[in-house]
Amino acid sequence: MITCFSTKRLDGYKFPVYSTSSCPGNESEWNKRSAALKCNRTNGYTCLPNEKFTEILEFCYTTPWIWIQEESRSEKAVFDQWEEDDSYFVSTKACEEVENRIKSKNLVVVAGHSGSGKSAIIQHIALKYKKQGWTVERVTRILFEEGVQMERLLLPKATTTPYASPAAKIVAFYAYMSATIPSITGYGYHPSTGVFIAPETGVYVITWAMREASNCRHSTQLVVNKGEIGIIHLHSVSGGDFVGTGVVVTHVNAGDDVHVRTHASWNECYILSDIAGRSSFAGWTLS
Incomplete structure (x- = not known):
């Protein structure tokens, strides 16, 4: 099969730019078009839509382009985790605003206060584009070239969260330790880290249960933003099987991290x- 590309040189550019009916579909076609335009390692072949998405352009650009390899296992694991987190995602006005701006801007930088949902929004939108066939790659730096449009969107300080209940502003979550899949329900709890990020400022009841047996012992701390606000110690006797529970009522600000950890000492x-019995972590707001 012979692939034919129709091209036409366009006026108004500082370097040769051509319109084309389509971009190359594989590496062989890419190399042929690159050779036809006399691109090289310094000026790599580029094919993409114009700013208004009305025409496909091809040209040799000052930055060489490389083929993106098939995603690695680690990259797949990241996207799998995004998919899991996204199952709890509830779209917000901020998310819709970001999606709308991406349609007309080359670059949109999303910034905001801790807990405002920046990462959740970016991951949600990235997954949508990935499902449409786009390649999603992590960007470590941005070099601003002439003509690049940049839009900085500052998200408001969180009063709700992308995981918030669509009904009343009551927040509750529950999770337990498991070697397979933990049982998780509620909003603001992140299963990948075991951390609850408060979506609302308010008074919370936080409880955690720890099960010990066969002369095991542990001290577990309830931590808010790296500061301990509660601790329990449980020491089982030989042949015993016990459960200890801690309960704390405290004020938590939106965006605060809440989690349970073992103490640096007093563990065996x-x-x-x-x-037969779960070690668990749960919490809810007081209405």
Whole structure:
């Protein structure tokens, strides 16, 4: 099969730019078009839509382009985690605003206060484009060239979260330790890290349960933004099987991190969690 590309040189550019009916579909076609335009390692072949998405352009650009390899296992694991987190995502006005601006801007930088949902919005939009066939790559730096449009969108300080309840502003979550898949329900809890990020400022009831057996012992702390606000210690006797529970009522600001961790000292053996009894972490707001 012979692929034919029709091209036409366009006026008004500082360097040769051509319109084309389509971009190359594989590496062989890419190399042929690159050779036809006399592109090289210094000026790499580029094919993309114009700013208004009305025409496809091809030209040799000052930055060489390389073929993006098939995603690695680590990249796939990242996208799988995004998919899992996205299952809890509820679209917001901020998310819709970002999506609308992306349609007409070359670059949109999303910034905001801690807990405003920046990462959740970016991941949600990236997954949508990935499903449409776009290649999603992590950007470590941005070099601003002449003519690049940049839009900086500052998200408001969080009063709700992308995971917030669409009904009343009541927040609740529950999770338990498991060797397979943890049971998780609620809003603001991130299963990949085990951290609850408060979507609302208010008074919260936070509780955690720890199960010990066979002479094991642990101290577990409830931590808000790296500061301990509660601790329990449980020491099982030989042949015993016990559960200890901690409960804390405290004021938490939107965006604060809340999690449970073992103390640096006073630990021995392991924490149990199975069908006979779960070690768990839960919380809710007081109405």
